Amino acid sequence: MKTNEKNISLKEALQLNHRAYKLFYRYYPKLILSQISLTIWKALTPYIIIYLSALVIEELAGDRSPDRIRFLVTITLLSGAGISLISAFLKKWKRTWSTGLGMKIKRILCEKLFDMDYCDLDDSKTMELYSSIIQNLNGPGWGLYNVLLNYEALCSEGFSIICGLSMTISLFTSQIPKTAEKLVILNNPVCVTAIISVMVLITWFSPVLAGKAGKYWVRSADLHTFSNRLFAYYGRLGYDSKKAADMRIYQQEKICEKHNLSKENPFGSKGLFARYGKGPVGFYMAASSAVSVIFTGIAYVFVCLKAWTGAFGIGAVTKYISSITKVYSSVSGCISTIEDMQNNAVFLKQTFEFLDIPNNMYQGSLTTEKRSDRKYEIEFRNVSFRYPGCEQYALRNINLKFKIGQKLAVVGMNGSGKTTFIKLLCRLYDPTEGKILLNGIDIRKYNYKEYMMIFSVVFQDFKLFSLTLGENVAAKINYDEEEVKSALKKSGFYNRLSTMPEGLNTYLYKDFNKKGIIISGGEAQKIAIARAIYKNAPFIILDEPTAALDPIAEAEIYGKFNEITGDKTAIYISHRLSSCKFCDKIVVFHEGSVIQTGTHQELAADKSGKYFQLWTAQAQYYR
């Protein structure tokens, strides 16, 4: 969604803000409670001091009783001290809960990412939406972040208005003595109404002007987001060690400088945002401030005239001036906050568009039989598949059955659909047409999490995490050390393990631990294989498992292939066709279809077949 394309009504904006606030309360109730308590307290306390100070001044200007003055001053001081103490406590309470608010919001978004269907996660539109939400959040705090700030402001201003008005009402009702001659007109209800109306008008006008300035930022939010992305990308290039080698070899820093430091870019001195600042935004902000000065002037004249004519004592002047200007600033603040909530609503809509992405994958309830004999059978029946948003089929009419315990090799040229086949098997996607059966039942009917448990997969682009070696292999915090070591032995990582000072407790990478180790691509692959072995699932799938291994490590994996896979059904994807020799059956994919199946001997004998072509192309370099 383009953030500047949608106009949101005030009603819808308030509903979105309310929904976001409830979302915060669901995740972080103590944060909300601490925020409300501090806000109300902060709104109330200035009036306590204004009220007490007015009593002191009144006494000084009136009876001047030393005992009463002493008493009032003591009460004012004690109240001040008490207020500070309670404020400090409430601030600390709130800080405890609001620290890392950005991270707390990202946790909410992250939970959604974990929970959504894989096909939505893999969809570029989802990633674009997510990235836009994060950019808006990281920069000006648009979206969920601003909701808390706005509710805090609204609550504070609301209480401030109630307290201020209750202290200001007597300013308008107190009567000027008849001796004041012409100024008695200030007692006239029509005159009072007129003064109040002018004040209300000005109070409304000032934030409206400020809001107009704010709208310019919202209108350019997409450009802001995009520029932020560019800025962040080029700004971080220098310390991205993975890109440093390419940067140096091709001296690409010049191009980066061009994008980063250009005066013409939206953040530059001649960019759009600077032009806004010098032009309309600057004008509206200045006009808004000027209007507020007019209000203060009117308030001073009105209060001083009434005090001068004897409508109230001198002590009340400070009380009224302070209260009425506070009411003014609070009403202005309220209106600006509501404007801000409306501006922010566009970003909230975007956030909820993301949070509301439905889980469309059918979730069955059947349990995958926990068979002690591990007899699982899989069948692809007329399966075709297109990636979401793609016209072309990645797989076409696949019919395939794997016998239990069979070692199946999947081969084919780049882009022929091998990895897609695995993704469908693991139910990361559902087929567009046809069905996949587990022991004769459509896999959609099984409980999703249970179904996932029957697969151990080493993906081509597997990822390890900045956790300890043991935690990476076991994918758990509490694990069986002997089992982990045995898995590492089978995957060929055991010798390296013996050189690690902290053994299984050694951290991979240095993100969270200075003693963490940097592992090579091949070592990482061995750990990923060990992770698949440790899971001990009935199906083991290895997608290019030896691509990063040296010839000796590769030979070791081949040698141990039967030990690694045991009685499991194994699927092995590889471009090194020599590794297919020890598989029971080879399936050849081409342009999304299965074009050949058979053993190595059978397929190698078919000189017109694709397998023969692939095999001879590779074998010529080993002669």
Ligand SMILES: Nc1ncnc2c1ncn2[C@@H]1O[C@H](COP(=O)(O)OP(=O)(O)OP(=O)(O)O)[C@@H](O)[C@H]1O
């Ligand atoms: N997430 C995706 N969205 C859209 N198209 C995709 C996606 N992933 C893969 N494809 C397309 O599907 C087709 C099959 O890709 P797949 O990764 O299954 O091939 P592969 O046989 O595993 O290739 P390789 O040997 O290079 O790993 C390719 O044309 C690819 O561009």
